Amino acid sequence: SFIMHFIYASTALLATATLSIAAPAADVVGRKTFQVAQVAHGTVRKNGPIQMLKTYEKYAKVGAQAPPSVVQAARAAQQSGSVAANPEENDQAYLCPVNVGGTTLNLDFDTGSADLWVFSSLMTKSEQAGHSIYKPSSSAKKLQGASWNISYGDGSGASGSVYADKVVVGGVTATSQAVEAATSVSAQFTQDQDNDGLLGLAFSSINTVQPQQQTTFFDTVKSSLAKKLFTVDLKAGQAGTYDFGYIDSSKYTGSISYVPVDDSQGFWGFTAGGYSVGSGNSTTSSGNIGSAIADTGTTLLYLPTSVASAYYKKVRGAKIDNQQGGYVFPCSSSTPDFVVSIGGKPFTVPGKYINYAPIDQSGEQCFGGIQPNTGIGFTIFGDIFLKAMFVVFDQSTGSPRLGFAQQ
């Protein structure tokens, strides 16, 4: 009865609040009424037991306890799922099949940005060539007046209009997700015919839709997931997985080490500690790496210039080649392991991952997987680092956190 009283009270409160919002503001001069189109977006299939469980959780502090029947029904309705992360050539990016409004598109899941944008029928035929295309389906609702425009660290970018449509990732369904349909994309994207767009997994605070910012897929489905988290298990030269709503303990070794996340810039930001170059006794180690982000949408590992320099001192013939835009070295040189301390635990990037790829067909010079973070302003733990780890992007506790384990 305590809880039912609370629910009645809060519902009554909500009702009065709604009434006051509906009364037109005094300053709307001249017109008797006005319309506000409410387009439902950022929603999942409604479920009573899940909503009830949320209410019990909300009032757990004052003794509310969900009956087992509610817990069981909510658990049965909660979502979880897994999708393959397929590497492009040289593991430049990893693409995941996603059903957007009835069409399967291969999207780059990006924990460094927060827009779900796709190649669309609104683009010119030549720009569409070779890509799978989103055609707003009959179930799609155009968000009138909404637009988006995103640019990335490498100068690439895209822009367009916005629809609310059904999006399914590994069986996890957002019944109405903001789908940003491109009208124009930069050359880097038209050239990459494997890539049909991006699915942002950073915080929705950096979503670029205007005038009304939209939520990421994860934020849209979060409340319906068994656990409010997703995990990233990228691999070198083979398919990995993104899992939503659960942790698969067969995907990592040892234990998961959690660190707090600073989401003030909209990224999965964390603090990295000391580092060492090489394995066994031939290691050098030095100061703290400092603030960093975990970014699946960035290919390489961008470290403070002093750290990158200390690393390449251990690689025969390594030098900065300004034409290539970073450290290169003879492909025949061996590259040592790179070890970084996170949450007080050591995590190793195998040296072979740091020989990224030959700079040209001759195969003489190779481009480094570790590069300086010059001009970026923070350290980016991109795919070179992530493909050695199992990472939990966790919003299941009061504040966001990252969990790292070796895979």
Ligand SMILES: Cc1noc(C)c1CN(C)Cc1cc2n(n1)CCN(c1cc(N)ncn1)C2
């Ligand atoms: C270049 C390049 N880099 O990665 C890929 C993939 C490519 C090739 N190509 C498909 C073009 C391209 C450029 C970008 N992407 N794709 C993915 C998003 N980008 C990011 C994301 C992010 N979090 N941080 C920085 N950029 C830039």
